[in-house]
Amino acid sequence: MSALAFSGLLNFISCITLAVFVLSRNPANKLHRSYFLFxxxxxxxxxxxxxxxxxxxxxxxxxxxKILVFGIILINLTYLHFVFTFLDIGKNKAKILGFVAIASVIFIFLNFNAKLYTGLEPRFDLGFWPRPTFFFHLYLLFWHWTCFYGFYWLLKSLKSETGIRKQQIRFVAIACGIGYIGGATNWPMWYGIHLTPYPNIAISIYIAMIGYSIVRFRLMDLNLIIRWSIAYGAAFLAIFLIYLVGFFAIENILSDYFNIGIGLPILLGIGCAVVIFEPTRRKVSKLVDRFIFKSPDFEIILNGIEKDLNLLDSIEQAASRLINHLKKIWNLEHAGIALWSNSTSNYQLFPAVEFRKEIITQLDEFITQTDYLVKTLEWERRLFRYGIVVDEELIDLTNRASPGEKTTFAKIRRSMRWLGAAACVPLMLNDHLVGFLILGNKHENRIYSEEDKKFLSHVSQIVSSSISDLIPNLSAPNNNWSDESRISDSFSSSS
Known part of the structure; x- marks a missing residue:
């Protein structure tokens, strides 16, 4: 099997697997369906x-x-359909899609009637390649037009969007660029230019990036997805090279000594690829995080936080040092910590300087044990990944909630807005909420990823333990709330 054949096989397996996976996550979602067709x-x-x-x-x-070219022509239509669905402009682009559909039918007819090329011929020991006709020149212009037209709308939407949506569009645009390069490297060979299209394998990376962003993007930021993509892409490349070397070695041995065809080497190669893929991806991922993205070693940071908290002898010092740690990790402009005070019967905010410009200080308000944010952190945090209350997840829950529950979630978001919080991390002592970490927006309003939340759950445990040692007389509020005062159990179970 040649390298080009392997790239086709890998692309086929990747596309079918991801198409079924994404569609199964939400068959009713039009974006998932358009991705499946693509x-x-x-x-x-x-x-x-x-x-x-x-x-x-x-x-x-x-x-x-002919089957190959049939697929290429279908890609033109399904690509634009996916982009328009993703950007939610499909209704406004119905005429364009209609034109592309009609043009695609014409080119499909020309393809199966040998009008796009006059035949195939061996070329550069890379298999049989076509001799293009005038009609193919027209199709190649059409192919580039559909690629750039979709890319144009991605870039145009990128300028008008902000925040998380802007990140999502930027990521999909990057993925489309990778896919375009992977596919376009095949065209020179049509015209007799010896340029082996090895980047064709990049199509797998491209389609995987888009699929992953559709399913998980709301829970991950752009840097994390790109790191994931590089890790998987590098793992694919490493296994691809190992596969080629192993395949040719095994094929030669089996054919020379045992007179066995290529079927067994293919099966052995696929089996080995499955076994070594995940360990390879993990090693590559660590290298990418450490040397390309300078990702922090979370274990070292956790040890540093614990050490600093144990060294300091006042809550103000402990809070300042902890907040400096967290602000550096995520490039935050604002962060703080709220701790319960029996003397004032509310949660005191540290360091005080962090909250001078926040709404809660300007209104001279306080967070008490009856606040819905407090109730959620103590009793209903299971609604959120790793128990971290994040504004993005609150929005998602609000969109799926009943009218009464929407009011509750609005009150939670109001408290977070007063505190300048994009994420709140509970600090528990003997199953009671003694405080919570307050984290503002990340740089460029990036969302808190799964990686972030998991790390923060460990920070929560360390800070809770250290604060109880730092303040021996610290006690939790006596919260004897009835079930009616909590977020409804029906929504909790349905989520």
């Missing part, structure tokens, strides 16, 4: 690509090449 078109192209590259006879190669 993947299906790429899978048809990749299937034809694989069998075309493994064909030894021109007749067989021509049959699969």
């Amino acid at each position: 993947n299906l078109a790429i899978a048809i192209y990749s299937c034809g690509y694989f069998f075309w590259q493994t064909s030894n006879e021109v007749t067989n190669a021509l049959y699969w090449f």
